[in-house]
Amino acid sequence: MDEQMLDQAIAWQAALEQDDADWDAYLAWLEADPRHREAFDSVALVDAAITDNREQIKSVLAPDLTVPADPRPNRWRPRLLWGSAIAASLAILVAGPILRSNADPVVYENGGTTNRSLALANGTSVILAPSSRIVVTGKDAGAIELARGEAYFDVRHDPGRTLTVSAGTYRISDIGTRFSVNLASGAFRVGVAEGVVSVDAPGVAKPVRLDAGHQLVGGSGPLMLVPVDVAQIGSWRSGRLSYTDAPLALVAADISRYSGKAIIVDPSVEKMHFSGSLVIGDGSKLVGDLASVMGIEAQSTGNAVRLGAVR
Structure with a gap:
């Protein structure tokens, strides 16, 4: 991957942190070249690792290098970290544990006020809403638990594997699609923007099939499967x-x-x-x-x- 493409990925990683992010333009860029996703996933993976391992990074930085107290506004200035030996060292230090082969769970949490973008090992991209948490298990990130809040999943199509997302007593299975899941105060909602998912729900004998433009809502009452405008799904991102x-x-x-x-x-x-x-x-x-x-x-x-x- 060339430097220009990597700079574009860094710029998009920073842009998506903003409340007025242009998601249509981002998706157009992502789909214009398969290498764009590879570049963005690489940037987002190290971004997440640096955020989650800041104390470890501080302990190995040279005395004249510091990690800002609040890294988000300036974290992805093009070429600040990438393109240097420091970048490679940090990537090995903090991203290595995420790519390990065992099945230890990895927790990602968004305690800030803006959305957080993540790139998982299997090519799945996740956007976490504020006050949200996911727990990822497996070397290929094949099992994800939404512990609380809301998350938007962009899953690369791969007939050879199935991604499972659990939220409370609900279980969502997917092989490649885009969908948003919300779990809060005993209420559950999943909406599909693209592709198809199946949902196992308590009290339902067979999995519920969910096509694009539909949502499934559960809670204290019966399950409700209703059509929705695709633009509504994950609209909190914009x-x-x-x-x-x-x-x-x-x-x-x-x-x-x-x-x-x-x-x-x-x-x-x-x-x-x-x-x-x-x-x-x-x-x-x-x-x-x-x-x-x-x-x-x-x-x-x-x-x-x-x-x-x-x-």
Whole structure:
């Protein structure tokens, strides 16, 4: 892979950290040349490894080199690390454990306020929403657990292997597609943007087939399989929370991640569902916008907000 292609991958890695990332342009670049994905996966893999192993890196850096306290704004300046012997050393140090052959689980967490991009060993790309966590198992990252929050998966087609993503009591199987999974407050949602997945769900005898443009929602009530606009799936990556017949508990949990406030759903409205789109922004207006659209009441108490019926 040439230096120009690697610089482009570095630039896209930095661009995707921003709230206004141009995902259409990124996907067009990714699909223009198979080597683009290879370059981006290489950059994202070391990016994730450096983020997860900062203390180890500090211990081996030369005295005149430092790792910034908050590396994200400037981490991928073209050629800053890549193109030097230091880059190779760091890659071996921090990426090596990720590529090991055993099945030790690797935890990836996004504790920040912007999305986090990951490249896994099997060519799968993952975008983690804020306050989200996945656990990856297997040398080929064939088993992934969404422990909490939301993640968007871009899975390279490979008939020889099946990726399994578990979220609570739900199990998603896939051989190559793009889909988003959300797990929050006992509610579950998976939407397929491209390809097909199958979902094993509690209380269902056979796996549920999910084609592109459909979502499966589970929670306290029965499973719901409904058609959705493909543009809604993973819309949080570009600054919008979009829903089609989603349980209020799931919507409230999403808003909590972006607003930093605990959102409590009162029993008077807990069975309500929401269809619509909310602009994320800095997260401060999400609760008010939701309450206004749904005709419910939002009462603030300290760092918590209770959603309930209008009195």
